[in-house]
Amino acid sequence: MTFSIVATDGVDVGVAVSSKFVAVGAFVPHVEASVGAVATQCYANPRLGKLILALMRQGVHAREAVERAVAQDSERELRQIGAVDARGNAYGFTGRQCPEYAGHVVGSGYVALGNILAGPQVVEAMAKAFETQRGELVDKLIAALEAGERAGGDRRGKQSAAVVVLRPGGGYLGLTDVYVDIRVDDHPEPVAELKRIFKIWELTLLQRDDPRDVVLKKDVAREVQEALRRLGFYKKEPTGVWDEETEKAFRDWAGYENFENKIRGDDKIWGSLYRYLIEASRRS
Incomplete structure (x- = not known):
């Protein structure tokens, strides 16, 4: 029925x-x-x-x-x-x-x-x-x-x-x-x-994000580091530079949240993933 x-x-x-x-x-x-x-x-x-x-x-x-x-x-x-x-x-x-x-x-x-x-x-x-x-x-x-x-x-x-x-x-x-x-x-x-x-x-x-909805890692490095620090994935003081340690912390967080399917291989982050990270850090 x-x-x-x-x-x-x-x-x-x-x-x-x-x-x-x-x-x-x-x-x-x-x-x-x-x-x-x-x-x-x-x-x-x-x-x-x-x-x-x-x-x-x-x-x-x-x-x-x-x-x-x-x-x-x-x-x-x-x-x-x-x-x-x-x-x-x-x-x-x-x-x-x-x-x-x-x-x-x-x-x-x-x-x-x-x-x-x-x-x-x-x-x-x-x-x-x-x-x-x-x-x-x-x-x-x-x-x-x-x-x-x-x-x-x-x-x-x-x-x-x-x-x-x-x-x-x-x-x-x-x-x-x-x-x-x-x-x-x-x-x-x-x-x-x-x-x-x-x-x-x-x-x-799903990998169907709008290709225009991206942010450059270098432009959001400090904000991402601060978010990852609040969530326990980034251990240093934020530097504002997207380095290897920042990349590893970001990937560790993405894997923890099951977002490995959304990791890009370039200098950008999907906007949807970036917004989710910032919102999650504010709730922590």
């Missing part, structure tokens, strides 16, 4: 979902890089998600993959499925016995779907938000989830949310396809909490 969106931009594939159901991210999203994304919901049968991905991996288009999968399910009229393959083919299925309001919207490279919703405006708002939001796929998915919630969402209330986006080699240090994978399993405001965690994920793991 859920609202979700599955989508691709031709490179990334992903699912965003929210529900008055504990840990919805454990059951609804099924995603494979360079293959596609599937949401299995209502009286969810997660086996269908795995089967649909397997079929799409073989080159079967999203619609045929869903139709072949649900044909094997004797309770298919209780199922709701959204699927998109990596080529952008999208298809939605809403069984006739899914509790009202239940329905879906299929657009270019996405399906917005839900059941036990406040009304059709939920999936319509999700579709509009996805189509109009600027940015990467993850930004569009989160915007769609927010829009669905604002339009009424799951009419029983709120409990959990999740977003999964895969990109070939796009994850941590290029060693995984997991670009974003966040779950909020039980929270009074799950979509807002999901967005809060995503901001931390973005700062820590």
